[in-house]
Amino acid sequence: MSTPRWLNPEEQAAWRAYLLSNQLLDEALDRQLQRDAGMPHAYYWILVALSEAPDRTMRMSDLARRLRYSQSRLTHAVTSMERRGWVTRDRCPSDGRGLLAALTAEGMRTLVETAPGHVEEVRSRVFDRLTPEQVTQLKEICELIQDGLDPL
Known part of the structure; x- marks a missing residue:
């Protein structure tokens, strides 16, 4: 059995900061959407995905995969x-x-009404705190992590 490759103190601190910030951000975004639109974050993402699909319609299996x-x-x-x-x-x-899931006119209206508050929450919680260089770094780091995780 090989020796575990333990995280060094700097890596451990980065890992824990990532986990906690991810959890806190998810909670903040969910609270905002519940308060302003009565929906969980998961529902918002479904509305977004359908709004971006051709004819605002997707196969349920494709939507689940996305x-x-x-x-x-x-x-x-x-x-x-x-x-x-x-x-x-x-x-x-x-x-x-x-089965096909399709966004209704009411769903689109809800998304259009909800999006400005959600974007403002994302901006104030994340992007207003970062420099343009840090935004670029965040994108690059997340893409590198995704490349090692995402089978699609």
Whole structure:
């Protein structure tokens, strides 16, 4: 058995700072969206993904893959969002097996109304605290981490 490659003190401090900042940011963004729009952050990301899709429609399996959600997590969220009138689900006309999720006009209106407050929260919590150079570094660091993690 090989010897573990323990983190040195600098790496340990960076790792813990990353984990805590990620958790705190997720909580802050979720609170803002709950307060301003009555939705969790996960629902906001579904609305965004559908708004960017051709015809504002995606196969449920593709949507789950894009957002890195399990099928059951996505199904639960979309069911709730259907009740609110934000999305619809229909059988895929080309094969009849898959389900398509589509953003409704009400869902798009909700996204348009919610986006400014959400962007302001992201800006104030993250980007207003960074220099332009740090923004570039953050992007590069996150892309490097993603390259080692993302199978897609």
